[in-house]
Amino acid sequence: ALFSTVDDKTEVREYFNNEGFNRWNKIYSESDEVNSVQLDIRKGHDMTIQKILNWVKADGDTAGKTFCDCGCGVGSLAIPLAQMGAQVSASDISDAMAREAAERAKSMGITNAKFYTSDLESVTGKYNTVTCVDVAIHYPTDKMAEMVGHLCSLADERVMISFAPKTWYYELLKKIGEFFPGPSKTTRAYLHEESVVRDALKKAGFEVAREEMTGTSFYFSRLLEAKRV
Numbered sequence: 628a629l630f631s632t633v634d635d636k637t638e639v640r641e642y643f644n645n646e647g648f649n650r651w652n653k654i655y656s657e658s659d660e661v662n663s664v665q666l667d668i669r670k671g672h673d674m675t676i677q678k679i680l681n682w683v684k685a686d687g688d689t690a691g692k693t694f695c696d697c698g699c700g701v702g703s704l705a706i707p708l709a710q711m712g713a714q715v716s717a718s719d720i721s722d723a724m725a726r727e728a729a730e731r732a733k734s735m736g737i738t739n740a741k742f743y744t745s746d747l748e749s750v751t752g753k754y755n756t757v758t759c760v761d762v763a764i765h766y767p768t769d770k771m772a773e774m775v776g777h778l779c780s781l782a783d784e785r786v787m788i789s790f791a792p793k794t795w796y797y798e799l800l801k802k803i804g805e806f807f808p809g810p811s812k813t814t815r816a817y818l819h820e821e822s823v824v825r826d827a828l829k830k831a832g833f834e835v836a837r838e839e840m841t842g843t844s845f846y847f848s849r850l851l852e853a854k855r856v
């Protein structure tokens with residue numbers, strides 16, 4: 628590869644601490660200062676979050692369960708999980724993102740969620756559930772299996788991971804530049820082969836239990852829930 632992971636990571640960290648923070652903080656809010664593309668992405672992302680929360684709700688008894696959200700952004704998933712009674716530990720490589728999430732949680736009176744700055748490789752501990760939503764887009768192909776393995780090592784029971792699937796159609800969209808439209812094209816975007824993710828889950832002793840696909844005009848996210856067997 629031409630670029631090392633360190634370069635990818637540095638680029639992603641800088642982006643999400645600066646212009647990426649402004650862009651995504653707006654998308655992940657109710658702000659009306661978004662264009663039609665950003666609004667479409669917001670709607671798609673909201674659907675992914677809702678699908679996860681519906682799965683968690685369907686399982687019942689969230690109170691006291693521990694959740695680890697890797698690459699938590701502004702807390703779009705971590706905050707509602709905490710509101711459902713979970714003990715949440717959430718982190719993000721971007722200090723700006725992690726701080727925003729902490730502030731949002733504090734303003735809502737949430738005390739059972741902690742937010743800190745960390746790349747997900749450095750996250751340690753054991754949790755009932757580990758989530759990693761729409762983060763893999765920033766992961767180079769050759770690091771993906773390892774990343775999934777690390778998430779699994781943190782999970783006692785289950786992992787939920789989403790990624791933009793590598794299909795000919797999305798590849799084409801990416802190539803013609805419609806995949807990430809707008810001026811903020813500052814990070815490389817990686818699509819992932821579903822088989823790579825599935826194989827890594829299997830290798831770590833997990834079995835896919837539920838799956839979803841969410842696609843709008845500008846947002847594509849394959850969601851897998853895997854349970855330890």
Ligand code: SAM
Pocket residue numbers: 636639640643651655697698699700701702703704718719720721724745746747748759760761762765
């Ligand atoms: N998971 C959140 C959600 O669904 O609302 C945020 C998704 S956002 C598209 C991607 C996030 O991943 C950003 O906040 C970014 O800083 C974070 N991120 C990217 N690479 C990361 C890494 N290696 N470790 C931790 N976080 C990372």
